[in-house]
Amino acid sequence: MKTQNKGGAVKWLLVAVSAFFLIVMLILPLVYVLITAFREGIQPFLAAVTDPYALKSIQLTLEATVFAVIINTIFGLFAAWSITKFQFRGKKVISTLIDLPLTVSPIIAGLIYVLTFGRQSFLYPYLKAAGISIIYAVPGIVLATIFVTFPFISREIIPVLTAAGTDEEEAAALMGANGWTIFRRVTFPHIKWALLYGIVLCTARAMGEFGAVSVLSGHLRGKTNTMPLYIELLYQGYDFTGAFAMSAILVVMAVCILILRNVFEYRGKKNEE
Amino acid sequence: MEKKYYVEMRGVNKSFGSFQASKDIHFGIEKGKLIGLLGPSGSGKTTILRMLAGLETEDSGDILIDGNIVNHIPASKRGIGFVFQNYALFRYLTVYENIAFGLRVQKWPKAKIKARAEEMLQLVGLEETAKRYPNQLSGGQRQRIAFARALAPEPQLLLLDEPFAAVDAKVRQELRSWLREMITRVGVTSIFVTHDQDEAIEVADEIIVTNQGRIEQIGSPKEIYRNPQTPFVAQFIGQSAEVDNFRQFTGFTNAESNAERAIVRPEYITVAKQGEFLKYSLDAEEGVVEQTAFRGNEIELKIRLKGNLLTARRLLDDAPVEVGEHVRVFISRVYAFDEQKAYVIENAALNTQESLVI
Numbered sequence: 033m034k035t036q037n038k039g040g041a042v043k044w045l046l047v048a049v050s051a052f053f054l055i056v057m058l059i060l061p062l063v064y065v066l067i068t069a070f071r072e073g074i075q076p077f078l079a080a081v082t083d084p085y086a087l088k089s090i091q092l093t094l095e096a097t098v099f100a101v102i103i104n105t106i107f108g109l110f111a112a113w114s115i116t117k118f119q120f121r122g123k124k125v126i127s128t129l130i131d132l133p134l135t136v137s138p139i140i141a142g143l144i145y146v147l148t149f150g151r152q153s154f155l156y157p158y159l160k161a162a163g164i165s166i167i168y169a170v171p172g173i174v175l176a177t178i179f180v181t182f183p184f185i186s187r188e189i190i191p192v193l194t195a196a197g198t199d200e201e202e203a204a205a206l207m208g209a210n211g212w213t214i215f216r217r218v219t220f221p222h223i224k225w226a227l228l229y230g231i232v233l234c235t236a237r238a239m240g241e242f243g244a245v246s247v248l249s250g251h252l253r254g255k256t257n258t259m260p261l262y263i264e265l266l267y268q269g270y271d272f273t274g275a276f277a278m279s280a281i282l283v284v285m286a287v288c289i290l291i292l293r294n295v296f297e298y299r300g301k302k303n304e305e
Numbered sequence: 306m307e308k309k310y311y312v313e314m315r316g317v318n319k320s321f322g323s324f325q326a327s328k329d330i331h332f333g334i335e336k337g338k339l340i341g342l343l344g345p346s347g348s349g350k351t352t353i354l355r356m357l358a359g360l361e362t363e364d365s366g367d368i369l370i371d372g373n374i375v376n377h378i379p380a381s382k383r384g385i386g387f388v389f390q391n392y393a394l395f396r397y398l399t400v401y402e403n404i405a406f407g408l409r410v411q412k413w414p415k416a417k418i419k420a421r422a423e424e425m426l427q428l429v430g431l432e433e434t435a436k437r438y439p440n441q442l443s444g445g446q447r448q449r450i451a452f453a454r455a456l457a458p459e460p461q462l463l464l465l466d467e468p469f470a471a472v473d474a475k476v477r478q479e480l481r482s483w484l485r486e487m488i489t490r491v492g493v494t495s496i497f498v499t500h501d502q503d504e505a506i507e508v509a510d511e512i513i514v515t516n517q518g519r520i521e522q523i524g525s526p527k528e529i530y531r532n533p534q535t536p537f538v539a540q541f542i543g544q545s546a547e548v549d550n551f552r553q554f555t556g557f558t559n560a561e562s563n564a565e566r567a568i569v570r571p572e573y574i575t576v577a578k579q580g581e582f583l584k585y586s587l588d589a590e591e592g593v594v595e596q597t598a599f600r601g602n603e604i605e606l607k608i609r610l611k612g613n614l615l616t617a618r619r620l621l622d623d624a625p626v627e628v629g630e631h632v633r634v635f636i637s638r639v640y641a642f643d644e645q646k647a648y649v650i651e652n653a654a655l656n657t658q659e660s661l662v663i
Contacts (some may be wrong), residue, residue: 203389205380206380206381206387207387207411208410209410221397222396
């Protein structure tokens with residue numbers, strides 16, 4: 033640690049630059065969002081957020097988030113488990129594909145689903161016959177949210193599982209334990225905190241998703257508008273109080289998640305010791 | 306009469322990709338024996354152990370336990386106790402729960418689980434650690450707990466993968482005799498893997514030496530040590546110096562066998578200072594000490610003898626020998642070998658009374 037103490041000036045300069053950057057880029061705008069939301073007092077704020085369309089958008093966001101998190105948790109566990117515990121061909125391909133949503137622009141994700149389930153798709157007649165509408169409907173929004181958030185959970189678990197190795201599982205299997213018992217008593221305790229951390233990240237991303245959802249939603253107010261879409265709509269309509277009021281709610285939710293994230297990260301580290 | 310084996314491998318082969326880890330493995334182990342699988346790293350010993358346990362599937366050949374072919378019986382149903390190299394204790398379970406794990410999985414009645422777990426803790430002498438977690442134990446304690454955990458479900462066969470590799474030298478020495486004693490007391494047929502010849506020789510009833518996926522020799526430690534049958538065993542066991550032409554040494558000139566190269570081990574070399582008593586004095590040759598090293602209980606010497614560098618030992622209490630000193634060297638036995646086989650060859654002087662000078 034000596035080298036760090038020596039460069040006192042450099043240290044403070046770096047800290048100052050980072051702090052300045054954070055203030056300008058993050059804290060100022062966030063504070064400004066809150067200020068603007070309450071600029072005209074608490075009444076207009078409450079009115080804006082209790083508007084039926086606003087409530088509907090909050091509900092839809094929560095719905096999509098819950099679905100995405102549940103499905104991605106299951107998928108993430110399976111993917112991480114299969115990649116770390118088994119040897120098979122195409123393992124590299126799978127682990128690369130998992131990262132795809134991180135590199136592909138969300139708007140393309142949206143378009144992919146429009147192509148796959150929209151009118152021009154060969155699936156469309158079957159879906160229509162079955163009475164399932166995906167595009168410009170809630171299932172489309174859920175699908176888009178799942179797509180953009182699915183790497184988060186498996187990405188958190190894979191390194192932990194890799195580090196843990198397979199010895200303990202083998203030991204348990206040799207004693208006659210079945211897969212479920214091994215998972216419950218041996219594997220799960222290892223990944224518990226990483227999993228929660230992944231879920232938190234997934235939740236945060238799911239709540240804020242705009243691009244992919246925007247393509248698939250069709251912007252039907254009160255039907256397929258999630259919070260970010262609704263905020264944009266208000267903003268386009270020059271309803272700044274409303275837009276910032278909704279934004280304030282989203283920001284508060286994000287801050288809560290950030291706190292949770294840090295708690296889980298801390299617990300996870302402590303757990304490893 | 307054919308021996309009755311408890312564990313048997315018949316013509317087992319196993320490859321990992323293009324690497325052949327086991328080549329035509331044949332062996333049989335009698336019930337109640339403690340077997341050491343000895344070989345350098347990468348020699349395929351751990352693969353043999355993992356195939357016995359069912360953690361790897363053999364490509365061909367049969368594995369028999371208690372007379373039954375177990376090839377298609379999964380690891381969980383073979384009823385084998387396994388001690389992993391790094392113990393693989395369940396990190397998030399207490400010591401007690403670690404030991405009880407196998408019993409719970411096998412649905413033992415509650416009271417019996419408690420009794421058995423406590424019995425095992427008592428057996429390994431670690432009752433006080435029951436409520437601790439594995440990371441709160443020392444290396445030696447972990448090893449004992451891993452042993453207790455493997456034995457708790459009363460397996461008929463215990464497999465140990467490098468059981469002493471993860472503990473420091475002093476504890477290792479202690480654990481060796483401890484393990485030997487425990488296994489004898491419990492009476493379970495056991496196979497352990499090691500790359501340490503001293504360990505195998507000290508602990509095992511019988512040693513299986515492996516090299517490059519093959520079995521080189523099977524025998525008691527004494528046999529392996531005194532009668533190595535392949536060039537590899539001759540070189541691997543003991544602290545060996547290799548010589549290109551052993552017939553240049555007095556007493557080996559007329560040795561039968563076609564072999565030329567040989568292994569000379571320190572225990573078959575006697576070194577005497579000039580004027581010191583040497584039993585086979587007439588057959589001794591003169592060598593020059595090149596190096597001396599203190600090894601705690603003895604002095605290790607490197608001696609140049611007719612162009613060959615040999616390793617020899619002298620006791621701590623013997624008169625000190627210095628570097629550059631001319632000493633008399635008597636070699637009583639060498640392990641000569643050709644491409645296929647190793648031969649034990651004794652100094653001719655040992656069989657002829659005349660050369661004995663008193």
